[in-house]
Amino acid sequence: MFKNNEYYIGKILEDLDFISDHMKSVNKTDLESNQLLQDSMMFRLIQISEKVKYLTDEYREEHFNIPWTDIYGLRNRIVRDYGNVDLGVIYDTLTKDIPDLKEILSKL
Numbered sequence: 257m258f259k260n261n262e263y264y265i266g267k268i269l270e271d272l273d274f275i276s277d278h279m280k281s282v283n284k285t286d287l288e289s290n291q292l293l294q295d296s297m298m299f300r301l302i303q304i305s306e307k308v309k310y311l312t313d314e315y316r317e318e319h320f321n322i323p324w325t326d327i328y329g330l331r332n333r334i335v336r337d338y339g340n341v342d343l344g345v346i347y348d349t350l351t352k353d354i355p356d357l358k359e360i361l362s363k364l
Contacts, residue, residue, distance in 0.1 A: 261315045264307045265361055271300045271307075272358040275350055284347045294343065297350055298334050305331030322360060 257263070275297060287293055305328045308316075316324045330349065334341055 259310070261311050264310050265364060268304050268307050269358065269361055271304045272354055272361070275300050275354050276358060279350050279354075282351075284344065287347050287350075288343050294346070298341070298346065301346070301349065302331050302334055319364065322357070327357075 278293070278296065282293065287297070308324055308327050311324075316322075334346075
C-alpha cells in the first residue's frame with residue numbers, strides 16, 4: 257500500500273475517533289485515577305504526533321491552520337517526561353483540542 261498524506265490523515269482520524277470514543281464520559285478525576293486509560297490515551301497522542309511527521313511539508317504548509325508543531329511538541333513532552341506529565345494538560349488536550357482537531361481533519 258502506498259502511504260501518502262491521505263493515508264496518514266486517515267490513520268490520525270482513527271486515533272482521534274478512538275480517543276473521542278473512550279473519553280466520552282471521562283472527567284479529569286477519572287483520568288487521573290486510571291493508569292490504563294492514561295497510558296492508552298497518551299499512546300494515541302504519541303501515535304498521532306508520529307504520523308504527523310510523515311505528512312509532507314507541502315501538506316502541512318497548505319493546512320497551516322492546524323498546529324502541527326504543537327501536536328509534535330506534545331509527543332516530545334510525553335515521551336521525554338513521561339513520569340512528570342501534567343495530566344491536566346493531557347485532559348484538556350483530550351477533551352478540548354482533540355475534538356477540534358478531529359472536526360478540522362474530517363473536513364479535509
